[in-house]
Amino acid sequence: MSVEQLAERFVMRTYAPRPALFVRAEGCELFDAAGRAHLDFVSGIGVCNTGHCHPAVVAAVREQAGRLIHASNLYWTEPGVRLAERLVESSLGGRAFLCNSGAEANEAAIKLVRKRAVAQRGAERAARGRVVVMEGAFHGRTMGALAATPQEQKQAPFAPMLAGFQTVPRDDLSALDAAVGEDTIAVLLEPVQGEGGIWPLSAETLRTARAACDRAGAALVFDEVQCGMGRTGTLWAYEGYGVRPDALTCAKALGGGLPVGALVTTPELADVLEPGDHGTTFGGSPLTAAAALAAFDVLDDEGLLAHVRAMGERLEAGLAELEDAGKVTGARGRGLMRAADLPRGGAAEVVSAALGERILLNATGPATIRFLPPLVVSEEQVDRVLRFLGQQL
Numbered sequence: 001m002s003v004e005q006l007a008e009r010f011v012m013r014t015y016a017p018r019p020a021l022f023v024r025a026e027g028c029e030l031f032d033a034a035g036r037a038h039l040d041f042v043s044g045i046g047v048c049n050t051g052h053c054h055p056a057v058v059a060a061v062r063e064q065a066g067r068l069i070h071a072s073n074l075y076w077t078e079p080g081v082r083l084a085e086r087l088v089e090s091s092l093g094g095r096a097f098l099c100n101s102g103a104e105a106n107e108a109a110i111k112l113v114r115k116r117a118v119a120q121r122g123a124e125r126a127a128r129g130r131v132v133v134m135e136g137a138f139h140g141r142t143m144g145a146l147a148a149t150p151q152e153q154k155q156a157p158f159a160p161m162l163a164g165f166q167t168v169p170r171d172d173l174s175a176l177d178a179a180v181g182e183d184t185i186a187v188l189l190e191p192v193q194g195e196g197g198i199w200p201l202s203a204e205t206l207r208t209a210r211a212a213c214d215r216a217g218a219a220l221v222f223d224e225v226q227c228g229m230g231r232t233g234t235l236w237a238y239e240g241y242g243v244r245p246d247a248l249t250c251a252k253a254l255g256g257g258l259p260v261g262a263l264v265t266t267p268e269l270a271d272v273l274e275p276g277d278h279g280t281t282f283g284g285s286p287l288t289a290a291a292a293l294a295a296f297d298v299l300d301d302e303g304l305l306a307h308v309r310a311m312g313e314r315l316e317a318g319l320a321e322l323e324d325a326g327k328v329t330g331a332r333g334r335g336l337m338r339a340a341d342l343p344r345g346g347a348a349e350v351v352s353a354a355l356g357e358r359i360l361l362n363a364t365g366p367a368t369i370r371f372l373p374p375l376v377v378s379e380e381q382v383d384r385v386l387r388f389l390g391q392q393l
C-alpha cells in the first residue's frame, strides 16, 4: 500500500493533508520523493524558523542522541537547565517550566494564574476568577487551552468547556478595560494572533491590558507560541511592542523542529508552582533541549533578526502592491508573520495552485492566505512568491 493508502486506513482523521509527500528538507525547501524542491512559506506552521534541518540543530541532535536522550525530571540534566537559563535571561527574568507543545505551555500558564489567585484571594473569591481572552485567539487544542480559544466551531463539539474564561473583542480598548475587574485573574493574549488570521494587536491594546492587569492584581500572559522566537523581527514579540507581560508561553520554533514548549515568568510569578503542582514526563529532556539550545543560538542573533525585519518589509511592500492592484485586501502582519485576504475568497484554490507551482502556502480561512517562511528566506524567494501571487490572482 502507498503511504496515502496506509494513512487513509490507519491515521485518525484529525487532519486532511494535501496530496504531497515530503522526504527531505533543507533551508527553505522541502523535497518530494522525486527530488522536486518546494519553496516553503509555511515553516511547518511556524516551527522551522531556523530553516529546515539547520546544520547546528542537526549536529546538536546527533551529538545528544548518542549520549543521553532521556533521564526524567527526577534528576537534573544539563541541556534542559541551560535552556531554562536561556529563556529566562532573554526575557522575563524569573523561572521557566519546560514542556512539549504550545497547548501544554498554555495549560501550565492557566494553572499558574489559578494557583496564584487561590493563594492571594482565597478559594471562595478565586472560584469566581476569570481569565480574559481575545476574540479570534488561538491557544491550543487541550481542554484548558481550548476553553481559552473563543472559536465556536473548535469548542462546540467538545462541550462543556472549562469555566472561567471571558472573551472581549479584539482591539476594543474600552471593552478590555471594562472586562478586567476584581475577579479577573489574568489576561491571556497573543500579541500577534496567528491561527485567527495574523492580526497584530495594537500597542494601545497591549498597554491597556498591562494597565488593567496592574489595577486588578491580575497577571498579563502573552502567548508567543507563534509570534515568538524571532518571527516578528525581535526575539520576543513583546519587545517590539515595549509592553512586558508577567508570563509568556512559547513553543513552535523553540525546538528547532523538535517538540519543545515553555512557560516563562517574571521573578514575582516564579515560585507560584511548587513541587507536586505540575509536571510532564518529557519536559526539558536532553534531546529536545539540546535542539532548542542550538535553535536559540541561530534565532537570538541580531543579524538574523535584522534580516527578518528586512524580508518582512519586502514582503509587506509586495503585498501592498498587490493590494493597490486590487488583487488582495487587508495585507497585515509584523516581520515574517503576514497575511492578506482575497476579495473574492478562494484561498484553498490559491493554496492548491501554489502547490502545483511547488510553493507551499497556507490558508487560515476561506479568504485568508498566511505567509510564514523560515526566517532565513532570501529576497529571491520572497519575490518568487509575490510573482506567483501577481500572476495567479
Ligand SMILES: *Cc1c(COP(=O)(O)O)cnc(C)c1O
Binding pocket: 100, 101, 102, 103, 104, 106, 138, 139, 140, 141, 190, 194, 195, 223, 224, 225, 226, 227, 251, 252
Ligand atoms: C500553535 C499554537 C498553539 C498550540 O500549540 P501546539 O504545539 O499545537 O499545542 C498555541 N498558541 C498559539 C498562538 C499557536 O499558534
